[in-house]
Amino acid sequence: MTVETQARNAKLAAIVPVPEDREFSFSADDYAFLRAMLKQRTGIELGPTKQNMVYARLAKRLRKLGFKSFRQYIEFIGSEEGRDELGTTLNALTTNLTKFFRENHHFEHLGSTALQEIRARATTQGRRLRIWSAGCSSGEEPYSIAITLLRAMPDIKQWDAKILATDIDTEMVRRGAEGVYSAAALDGIPPDIAKKYFELYGADKIRLCDEARGLISFKYLNLIGDWPMKGPFDAIFCRNVVIYFDKDTQRTLFDRYANLLVPGGFLYIGHSENLFGITERFKLLGRNIHRKIA
Template sequence: MQLTTEDFKFICQFVYRTTGIVLNDSKREMLYRRLTRIIRERKLNSFAEYCQLLREHGEQEEDYFINAITTNLTSFFRENHHFEYLTSEELPALIKNKTVSANGKKRLRVWSSASSTGEEPYSIAITILEALKNELAQWDIKILATDIDSNVLAKGKTGIYDMNRIEEIPKKLKKSYFFQGSGKSSQSVKVHDKLKSTITFKHLNLLHDWPMKGPFDVIFCRNVIIYFDKKTQQELFSRYYEMLAPGGLLFLGHSENLGNYQQYFSNVGRTIFRKP
């Protein structure tokens, strides 16, 4: 099948309009492979037919299409220096400085805004529970995990992973936070309920309304901003800024930066930014 320039251009525009993600010629091969799979699943004959389906039934097709073309590369404790910073700097400071709220507990709110299959929010939960384990009863901890892809969210909610996904996690943490399956599931692990109870998984397109109220003490927005153009990036940084509590942290991916919005944050570590 041939992906014409016209069809490729239309698909790129549809992706940008619905997700804010910018695709260029360097993504053409990737898009070709993923569209070919969609066309087979939809029992169509050409890219042109699928483009016509998007024109006529774009809203109904949107979730299926986005799930098929988005990239979901993740792992437990990916870019581990962020979790080390939480452990050594941020969480000790919060333990020391957080005041008791109306419910009689200290409030901690974290948002994993591109949570993929859940490894990131579960890594956040492990880090927090380890740091606060001597006084967990004094804390009201909630982690919000959102993603545009409903399939990966469903995976994250199960908390079930192949054994090889946790190979690099220290043995002590594996024992505390994961259960190994048995029988046919012996090569799988499931996260402990004490992790799952802190996390809420929700579908969210970052370009649409954000229904949560915040404020958040920490926001992870890693390896997603690179897919947006500069204008959309700056708009998102503005919205993240508003969602952060004063003194809150924003974590970006290893190849990302705040651009012009850097003036509103202080840089406290590698791709770690604090709201004044």
């Protein structure tokens, strides 16, 4: 272990106290390894104070697999035998916080402004519409987009309209494709929207209507890996995703987004994110809504 590593781990230990009564041993070196692995494979960068969060999310995996320490678990996911478990590890460390119509002003802008511009272009470019939800989590965002399209475009069946929803968490992709949620997910949704676009699914669950589910394709995608889609997209939603990436990764990511957007296409990002010092290929329209200019 280098002097630099020892100093870093000592600093980390001072920032993140380790409970004495933990079920599994979890050293600063273990945490440093998991941080580096997550950064390398997904671009997500955990801060130095997330050690307890990582412990909580992975402890049940150690318990289920019968390991006594995080060191044993780390050795396992690095082995041929544990190759499948690595995907479960990445899923567990990926943050998935979302709800229907979160930051609703984005969906209002999509319905009232973006779609009107897309309609105007249709006279010369055809009735083609493509929207990408990048980092879709369990599907609430792309379904909110689908409902927005259905409400704003009564003639949508006459369009070639598709929504791509991608996430690095394979379990979230599966859940999104299923389109089934707890009935509590309807809290805050206007009754007319809930009645028209959701249906009861068992005793305490709801499911999106066929029309909404039919607009969306859910796919696994690592944003820092290869992108098989060609675009172009009329709008991209990438909200509350890049906050986990370093600045260089953000620059690359937004440059790739710009390359896939149509001229004048829209980019929606999260309330805690901004493009200042990251890219000059977008113009801020307000409330974290951007238009591609280059």
